[in-house]
Amino acid sequence: MNLDESILKALRSATGTGVSGADLSNKLGVSRAAIWARIEELRQLGYEIEASPHTGYTLKKSPDVLHADDLRSRLGETDTIGRSIQVFQSTDSTNDVVQHLASGTTEEGAVVFAEEQTKGRGRLGRHWISPKSKGLWFSILLRPKTHPESAPRLTIMAAVALVEAIENQTGIEAEIKWPNDILIGGKKVAGILVELMAETDRIRCGILGIGIDVNLRRSQFPADLRDLATSLREVSGAPVDRPALAAAILKTLDRYYSRLEISDFGPIARKWEDRCSTLGREVSIQVGSRIVEGTAETIDEFGALMVRTRFGQVERVTGGDVSMKRF
Numbered sequence: 001m002n003l004d005e006s007i008l009k010a011l012r013s014a015t016g017t018g019v020s021g022a023d024l025s026n027k028l029g030v031s032r033a034a035i036w037a038r039i040e041e042l043r044q045l046g047y048e049i050e051a052s053p054h055t056g057y058t059l060k061k062s063p064d065v066l067h068a069d070d071l072r073s074r075l076g077e078t079d080t081i082g083r084s085i086q087v088f089q090s091t092d093s094t095n096d097v098v099q100h101l102a103s104g105t106t107e108e109g110a111v112v113f114a115e116e117q118t119k120g121r122g123r124l125g126r127h128w129i130s131p132k133s134k135g136l137w138f139s140i141l142l143r144p145k146t147h148p149e150s151a152p153r154l155t156i157m158a159a160v161a162l163v164e165a166i167e168n169q170t171g172i173e174a175e176i177k178w179p180n181d182i183l184i185g186g187k188k189v190a191g192i193l194v195e196l197m198a199e200t201d202r203i204r205c206g207i208l209g210i211g212i213d214v215n216l217r218r219s220q221f222p223a224d225l226r227d228l229a230t231s232l233r234e235v236s237g238a239p240v241d242r243p244a245l246a247a248a249i250l251k252t253l254d255r256y257y258s259r260l261e262i263s264d265f266g267p268i269a270r271k272w273e274d275r276c277s278t279l280g281r282e283v284s285i286q287v288g289s290r291i292v293e294g295t296a297e298t299i300d301e302f303g304a305l306m307v308r309t310r311f312g313q314v315e316r317v318t319g320g321d322v323s324m325k326r327f
């Protein structure tokens with residue numbers, strides 16, 4: 001744990017009471033002058049830290065910025081996800097940054113955020129708009145010990161973690177649209193992009209990319225997305241605390257990923273089914289040049305969607321674009 005992370009953690013656990021420079025210095029094994037210098041740096045970054053001779057330092061307000069040490073301090077211990085966090089002010093695509101890290105020795109669970117992406121992407125090379133400081137645009141390096149066939153499970157567990165963390169942090173109920181969309185009131189608020197580097201029988205690494213529209217106003221979406229997409233701010237009517245939401249999502253993802261790694265997929269699948277708006281509906285799914293039509297019935301043990309066609313057979317679909325035919 002570095003100094004800023006430790007200071008922020010100590011300040012957060014002393015909210016309301018404050019913590020003295022002497023206590024911080026003893027606890028962290030550095031001089032009071034060093035603590036003071038770091039507090040000054042944090043103030044420069046926008047943290048409102050009050051200093052009083054009686055109560056010591058108190059954290060009054062955190063800025064709306066993603067700061068790796070702050071995110072780590074909020075996250076605490078995790079099994080895998082968030083063991084290291086990097087934040088870029090701007091990058092092309094966080095999935096590309098993580099792909100680059102994956103070819104080195106970077107350990108599983110490394111997370112890369114960007115305040116802005118210049119070439120954020122969705123599936124099939126589609127563009128993902130990622131304006132500065134308005135959302136959470138991030139990717140996670142995973143090295144799941146599973147067969148490539150189980151890769152859809154990563155999207156399933158991420159969707160469950162997202163709706164759960166969003167609801168816990170904001171009170172907003174979101175729904176899942178198979179395979180990778182999170183919707184509120186029928187409009188897309190988040191998307192998931194899993195990219196794999198795999199051999200026939202093992203996944204070398206999976207890159208879990210997540211984009212969440214947090215504080216965009218309707219006017220900040222391109223005109224063609226205004227009726228299709230929304231943000232948490234638009235729905236709740238007030239700005240949403242991005243760093244707090246980011247930490248909550250990473251914690252929840254970590255919990256579900258640990259369960260996935262011990263093959264405890266069943267309960268995750270049940271939660272997914274509860275929150276999924278696709279099941280039980282008549283769907284038309286474009287899979288490459290083919291269209292599968294029928295009723296979306298369930299997901300199988302690998303995370304693939306089972307669709308009963310009008311001829312009565314069940315088709316197994318692992319990816320594609322869904323349109324719901326009847327509501």
Ligand code: BT5
Pocket residue numbers: 092093094095096117119120121122123124126127128129130136137138139180181188189190191192193209210211212213225229230
């Ligand atoms: C997705 O693709 O929904 C996956 C999006 C993943 C984005 C994250 S951000 C961090 C990481 N780094 C990346 O480069 N990507 C990941 P798909 O299902 O193909 O949906 C793409 C479609 O969503 C576009 O064609 C637009 O119609 C729409 N779209 C684009 N930007 C959007 C936004 N910010 N919010 C809602 N919809 C958007």
